[in-house]
Amino acid sequence: MAAPRRRLTTTVGIVGGGPAGLMLSHLLSRAGIENIVLEKRSHETIRTTQRAGILEAGSVKMLTDTGVNGRVVTEGHRHEGIDLRFNGVSHRLDFQDLVCESVWLYPQNEVFVDLAAARKRDGGDVRFSVTDTQVLDLTSDEPKIYFTDDAGEDFELHCQLVVGADGSQSICRKAIPADVRSDHFIAYPFAWFGILTEAPPSAPELIYANSEHGFALISQRSGMVQRMYFQCDPDEDPSTWSDEQIWAELQKRVDGPDGFTLKRGPIFEKMVLPFRSYVCEPLRYGNLFLAGDAGHTVPPTGAKGLNLALADVAVLAKAIESFATHGDHALLDAYSDTALERVWKAQNFSFWMTSMLHSRADQSSFERKRILGELNSVATSRFGQQYLAEAYTGWPHG
Ligand SMILES: Cc1cc2nc3c(=O)[nH]c(=O)nc-3n(C[C@H](O)[C@H](O)[C@H](O)COP(=O)(O)OP(=O)(O)OC[C@H]3O[C@@H](n4cnc5c(N)ncnc54)[C@H](O)[C@@H]3O)c2cc1C
Incomplete structure (x- = not known):
């Protein structure tokens, strides 16, 4: 017993x-x-x-x-801010200036x-x-x-x-x-391919990049470890991607006339994060x-x-x-x-x-242009920027 x-x-x-x-x-x-x-x-x-x-x-x-x-x-x-990057151009949102928060x-x-x-x-x-x-x-x-x-x-x-x-x-x-x-409940038709890399930071703050190839997030962890993501198919198998392919995919999503170049290093973690x-x-x-x-x-x-x-x-x-x-x-x-x-x-x-920054596989030219119009509306309007900054830095507790 x-x-x-x-x-x-x-x-x-x-x-x-x-x-x-x-x-x-x-x-x-x-x-x-x-x-x-x-x-x-x-x-x-x-x-x-x-x-x-x-x-x-x-x-x-x-x-x-x-x-x-x-x-x-x-x-x-x-x-104290993030970069919204689209059409290969970065637009900084200064949270301190917009909502006095970080x-x-x-x-x-x-x-x-x-x-x-x-x-x-x-x-x-x-x-x-x-x-x-x-x-x-x-x-x-x-x-x-x-x-x-x-x-x-x-x-x-x-x-x-x-x-x-x-x-x-x-x-x-x-x-x-x-x-x-x-x-x-809703599921999204895409996921994030996330990596951790042993490299110096590519930028001092997070970059949220929309591009015709899909979304990328250039983030940081510490002086020598960085976290980056790019939009992928939910069924993607990270083990089939070489470091070279991953860097090429990330780089083409942040390419622009300013010549912004990611700082590369060995990738020691790869994972796919579903969106729900x-x-x-x-x-x-x-x-x-x-x-x-x-x-x-x-x-x-x-x-x-x-x-x-x-x-x-x-x-x-x-x-x-x-x-x-x-x-x-x-x-x-x-x-x-x-x-x-x-x-x-x-x-x-x-x-x-998510909707503003990602692209759907079946996206029409109208939808692509509309999204760019939306990003432009946010990036060029103090009120648009303020909504994003307020929500991102967090509404007051209680
Ligand atoms: C890969 C990844 C990346 C993410 N990135 C971000 C991000 O960039 N920004 C962000 O804000 N959020 C992010 N999130 C989400 C964030 O991590 C979660 O929202 C957060 O962890 C929620 O905290 P929690 O305590 O509610 O749940 P959890 O952190 O999941 O903690 C729940 C705990 O319960 C334990 N548990 C489960 N079942 C049982 C059981 N039966 N008995 C006892 N213990 C149990 C688990 O082991 C776990 O430790 C990410 C999540 C993942 C998976």
Whole structure:
């Protein structure tokens, strides 16, 4: 007979130790609310997985002002603008001049390192490498999470609230019956071919390039490692591309009369990133709350995914604090609507940036010219630039 599960109790059980789960855990602990984070991957796997890289001003403030640490400011790179490049010409959008804000280039795995270190420093309970996570009794007053820890022991965690911060393949979201949630979803007919290269930066800030050959993003990581993407077919197999072919493809998408030339180096990572827009509505089922990619995903063009995850938990932490300390349900009841207001603005922004910058295989000459008209409207209008700058640097939290 299998040994009985060991019983644990806490106020908030958090499934997923990505940016959403760890930041929520940090904020709750600061408010004196007990919580346990269950994460299926190892610390080392998450630490070495490259994902997002641009933090909005509000995300940076969350990391610094809530006492995670200040590494984002001392080791991240403040970017005060981006280049929109089309017809081979770059147009700089100066965020400081337009909206008095900046973004920070700071890789997601460093955000993870900082959050995990802060949880450890503050005595947080984060369990890595758990398996067989299941969420149960979500509409009762005592929902549970079953899991097996890294030593193979089976547990049942009894909580007052469960938070699903378990990413785009969320088991928590899947536990919500299909007839009580709406899945709003679109797929795009293209993807991003992403590379990491050991080379110096080709430009001081990000370049979003539209060309007749398709989109390219010239981004950075550090002084000696750069991140670049080009639009590709969703079925593209990165292993069939040589470094030479990749550099040629990237270069032709940024070619122009200014002779701009990418700085090349050995490519040490290649991956294809599919494009999807998805929102689950509502972000609540009984005493289960969804946050971050578990509740919504955006295409990466607007750099919103990681930032939305942090914005969700800023709202959710306040709601849980009000419930746990005063027994007040009002903010918890409002959580889904409050968070989704920002999510839909970000969905619109990400969709708009994606549509304006990419080309479809079946694009007509009319559509190609119309897109150039749209890019020109943004690049030559202070109001157009301001909308992009405001959305890119992030709407205020709360
Ligand atoms: C390759 C790539 C590039 C990206 N680039 C950008 C970008 O440039 N800009 C941007 O803003 N966003 C980008 N994103 C999106 C961004 O990384 C996500 O939006 C962000 O990670 C969301 O944070 P999260 O905490 O909600 O989810 P995640 O970071 O996915 O964290 C969820 C965690 O839950 C864990 N988990 C899953 N299932 C279980 C389970 N059953 N039990 C326990 N734990 C579980 C996972 O292991 C994971 O660690 C990118 C994503 C990818 C994949």
